[in-house]
Amino acid sequence: xxxxxxxxxxxxxxxxxxxxxxxxxxxxxxxxxxxxxxxxxxxxxxxxxxxxxxxxxxxxxxxxxxxxxxxxxxxxxxxxxxxxxxxxxxxxxxxxxxxxxxxxxxxxxxxxxxxxxxxxxxxxxxxxxxxxxxxxxxxxxxxxxxxxxxxxxxxxxxxxxxxxxxxxxxxxxxxxxxxxxxxxxxxxxxxxxx
Amino acid sequence: xxxxxxxxxxxxxxxxxxxxxxxxxxxxxxxxxxxxxxxxxxxxxxxxxxxxxxxxxxxxxxxxxxxxxxxxxxxxxxxxxxxxxxxxxxxxxxxxxxxxxxxxxxxxxxxxxxxxxxxxxxxxxxxxxxxxxxxxxxxxxxxxxxxxxxxxxxxxxxxxxxxxxxxxxxxxxxxxxxxxxxxxxxxxxxxxxx
Numbered sequence: 001x002x003x004x005x006x007x008x009x010x011x012x013x014x015x016x017x018x019x020x021x022x023x024x025x026x027x028x029x030x031x032x033x034x035x036x037x038x039x040x041x042x043x044x045x046x047x048x049x050x051x052x053x054x055x056x057x058x059x060x061x062x063x064x065x066x067x068x069x070x071x072x073x074x075x076x077x078x079x080x081x082x083x084x085x086x087x088x089x090x091x092x093x094x095x096x097x098x099x100x101x102x103x104x105x106x107x108x109x110x111x112x113x114x115x116x117x118x119x120x121x122x123x124x125x126x127x128x129x130x131x132x133x134x135x136x137x138x139x140x141x142x143x144x145x146x147x148x149x150x151x152x153x154x155x156x157x158x159x160x161x162x163x164x165x166x167x168x169x170x171x172x173x174x175x176x177x178x179x180x181x182x183x184x185x186x187x188x189x190x191x192x193x194x
Numbered sequence: 195x196x197x198x199x200x201x202x203x204x205x206x207x208x209x210x211x212x213x214x215x216x217x218x219x220x221x222x223x224x225x226x227x228x229x230x231x232x233x234x235x236x237x238x239x240x241x242x243x244x245x246x247x248x249x250x251x252x253x254x255x256x257x258x259x260x261x262x263x264x265x266x267x268x269x270x271x272x273x274x275x276x277x278x279x280x281x282x283x284x285x286x287x288x289x290x291x292x293x294x295x296x297x298x299x300x301x302x303x304x305x306x307x308x309x310x311x312x313x314x315x316x317x318x319x320x321x322x323x324x325x326x327x328x329x330x331x332x333x334x335x336x337x338x339x340x341x342x343x344x345x346x347x348x349x350x351x352x353x354x355x356x357x358x359x360x361x362x363x364x365x366x367x368x369x370x371x372x373x374x375x376x377x378x379x380x381x382x383x384x385x386x387x388x
Binding site for chain 1: 200201203204206207210211212213218220221222223224225226227229231233234235236237238239240241242243244245246247248257258259280281284
């Protein structure tokens with residue numbers, strides 16, 4: 001489409017972002033064109049600087065710009081919440097109920113895709129269990145997530161450390177009529193007494 | 195929110211894009227973090243290079259990376275479609291029905307905001323009317339757009355050049371029940387015989 005040829009390269013870049021189609025990418029490109037050269041320079045520098053400065057926390061595997069992340073440096077280390085990705089840490093931090101630390105696996109076991117025990121950060125988790133009272137398995141409630149959680153729980157339980165998993169069931173505010181069968185059956189099995 | 199502190203600067207930049215809130219900006223930032231350093235470098239270069247190379251076509255005022263844009267260089271110059279912004283050119287090019295050239299005003303008259311006749315590209319339009327058979331006013335059908343179109347039409351008509359405006363009325367596929375009053379009244383006034 002030659003009519004936005006001059007913008008094509010930038011549109012192509014924005015199209016790489018998740019959920020961004022040609023039309024949105026074009027809107028973003030126009031926004032960039034309407035910024036001052038200084039603003040565009042800042043944007044470009046933020047991209048490169050953030051990418052270059054960020055790496056994984058040497059303890060928990062979350063993103064950080066230091067050696068050890070803020071959470072590992074300041075919080076209760078006797079409880080570890082095990083998640084798949086750095087994004088999951090943000091989800092937990094938002095609910096503000098948790099004061100322990102995290103362990104980011106950076107993936108889940110998936111033999112079909114060749115992701116085995118050594119490809120995710122299980123060894124690193126085992127190495128930080130001294131003095132830990134509880135490990136909360138918070139991988140996604142899907143096949144890979146559940147399998148990974150079960151595998152890790154079996155490794156840790158014999159060490160006498162409490163291992164828990166997140167409750168699953170029907171979502172708050174959802175409609176039972178539309179709940180998927182697995183969630184509903186899980187909700188029934190895990191029902192609580194008043 | 196310290197948990198994504200290392201990403202904060204990049205999230206802030208993405209939040210400047212139109213329609214992008216904190217959550218979307220965060221998703222974009224994570225995507226960048228997961229790219230290779232080379233990919234991020236390319237993205238940053240595309241931002242700066244596009245911004246630096248792009249400017250207005252010396253004839254029509256659309257964006258171009260040369261002196262004269264592709265449309266002005268190759269198309270029928272006897273018909274000029276007058277639009278407010280470069281984005282409008284893309285909308286027209288998409289319908290593929292138009293083979294004339296454009297004139298981008300880069301704004302519309304708005305005395306309240308101090309945007310007068312000399313602040314938009316009216317003089318430039320008057321300067322390119324030699325040999326032109328028709329000028330199509332395609333500014334937005336809002337107060338400023340209509341006022342601007344009427345003003346320009348009054349300047350051009352005495353020169354013996356045909357001046358037209360886009361038909362307005364109810365949108366195709368829309369529901370009369372929900373049509374706004376102005377569009378419906380315009381549709382009634384401009385009704386056509388079978």
